[in-house]
Amino acid sequence: MDWDTFEHWSLEFARWSRRYRESLRDRPVRPPLHPGATLAQLPATPPEQGEDMATIFADFEKIILPGMTHWQHPRFFAYFPANAAPASVLAEQLANAMAAQCMLWQTSPAATELETRMMEWLGQAVGLPNMSGVIQDSASSATLAAVLVMRERALDFQGNRTGLAGAPRLRIYCSDGVHSSIDRALWVSGIGTDNLVRVPATGPLAGMDPPALAQAIARDRAAGHTPAGVILSVGGTAIGATDPIAACIEVAKQADLYTHIDAAWAGSAMICPEFRHYWTGAEGADSLVFNPHKWLGAQFDCAAHFVADPDSLRRTLAINPDFLQTPGAEGSVDYSEWSIPLGRRFRALKLWFLLRVEGVEVLRTMIRTHVTWAKGLHDRLAALPQITIQTAPMLSLFTFRHNEGDAATADLLNRINADGRIYLTQTTATGHTVIRFQAGSFEMTQADADTAYDVIAELSA
Structure with missing residues (x-):
């Protein structure tokens, strides 16, 4: 494709995007298809020669569009939202055109420093101005990172080197209302879901019972296990289950356990001061995540991961071969040291556009x-x-x-x-x-x- 063709179709796609968004109320939210209906319309082998863009786009409208669930539909009331405000969509177009790999400060200084500022803006907006932050792809990744920090902290930061063979049995605590990503984090971390202790819930918000949490920790220590951390929920996926954050953090601090708050959906609502009672005490957590790509309108993917002590996160995840070092850039931040993948997209740009356009x-x-x-x-x-x-x-x-x-x-x-x-x-x-x-x-x-x-x-x- 030459750049003249690129420009032509970019303009066509922009016009199509407007028509699509404006026509959503006339479409069913979820397609009335049976499994395999789209697959049956796709050729079984790739083309040997390139095809005309007009033909490809016609097939998109005929084959792909009828099989899409419309997440931007105004009557999408399922799961949680995955909003993509127009300003965010435009910013993603710029990020895609630059196609920067933002793993290190030197690989895109502006991307790194904009990410720093955007996390500061979000922290101020939700009432967490004293925590540092990084943009992850999803709350699942942030929670996995938190579980890895719990693991390393409990093993005196030797687990990455020696593995878990012969290590004490680590225990992580949560309520029944947490997201399934917590189970997956236990799988990937090597701790295993048999060591995920589900503490009974109580009260109208189906939150963890703090005395029961303290008892579970004491029982495990008496049994020779090693408590490592507590994962708390604010606005769990099923019914919005919300733990009593301040009381649970106090129990965790007394037991010297790392605490992580999963507020993937509900955290966005904390830009409204009247809703912050749902996470009273959150500023005392060791880490916290919410997804601006859910309720705030930042296009997927964009998860705001806040940490009280970035050194623990970097100590767990950072790896520094010669080719990733940046001589002469002392004081710079390499956010790949805060994330599980090395590669990083330019996610801060859509936040910057969104917050400036909408306010x-x-x-x-x-x-x-x-x-x-x-x-x-x-x-x-x-x-x-x-x-x-x-x-x-x-x-x-x-x-x-x-x-x-x-x-x-x-x-x-x-x-x-x-x-x-x-x-x-x-x-x-x-x-x-x-x-x-x-x-x-x-x-x-x-x-x-x-x-x-x-x-x-x-x-x-």
């Missing part, structure tokens, strides 16, 4: 409005005789079920998603199959919340 106050208003709309829908559904609210709203997330039981609830969800007007997902809460609702789309309006009510009321009647 924090616009993002606060959006989140507050989503919470209000979710609470309004919750109240309307609670009045339906065939619907039971299972868990109350945690920010913009709540769950409900059909009164006729789990099978009726599952059938209701299937019919809602087949209908196409809205998209919801399921989970289990207090022994029941339940349906999750969360409001979070950048383009959502009150009319979309009203549509959600109409669909649920109609199909559950």
Whole structure:
């Protein structure tokens, strides 16, 4: 492809992008396809000769687009949002055009220093101004990094060298409401999920019971095990489970354990001071992560990983062969030493564009409005005789079920998603199959919340 052709199609794609976003309400949120439908339309072998871009783009519209779930749809109420504000999309185009590998300060000084400043901006915005930060690809990576720090700290930073053979049995503590990425972090770290101690939950937010945490730590020490760390949740994926952060951190500090907070979704809401009570005490954690690529509008991938002591993270992850050193750049930061992969994308650019174009106050208003709309829908559904609210709203997330039981609830969800007007997902809460609702789309309006009510009321009647 020559650059004249590139420019032509870049303009065409920009026009298409606008048409696509503006037409989303006319599309089903999730495609009505069966497995294999797209695969059957794709040639089994690659082309030997290049094809015309017009032909390729026509196939994109005919084959690929009908098989996409539309995550930017204003009635995407499933999982959590993965917003991509227009300013973020534009910034990604610039980052893609430069195609910089931002692993070291010297490989792109501006990318490194912009990342430093953006993490400072985010820390101020959510009330964590005294923690250092790095942008990871996802909360899963940040949590894995935290578990590795827990492991190394408990093994006097010898685990990377000697391995776990012959080491004491390490124990990590969490509640039942944490994300499955915690299990995966235990797999990858070599600690193993048999050593993930799930502490009983209590209270309306299904959070960890601090006395039970203290007892679990004491039991393990008495059994000859080595407690290594505590992973806390703020706004867990299933029902928004939230641990009593300050009390749990106090227990962990008394036991000299590293604490990590997974606030992947809910952390974005902390730009609103009135919601910070959900993580009171978070500034006392050793590390914390939330995803601006969920609720704030920074295009995936972009996870804000804050740490109280960067030296522990670097001591765990840094490796410095000769070819990665930067002579004459004393005082610079190499964020590849804070991350598991060596390679790093220029993720800070989309944050810079997003925060400057929108401003924090616009993002606060959006989140507050989503919470209000979710609470309004919750109240309307609670009045339906065939619907039971299972868990109350945690920010913009709540769950409900059909009164006729789990099978009726599952059938209701299937019919809602087949209908196409809205998209919801399921989970289990207090022994029941339940349906999750969360409001979070950048383009959502009150009319979309009203549509959600109409669909649920109609199909559950």
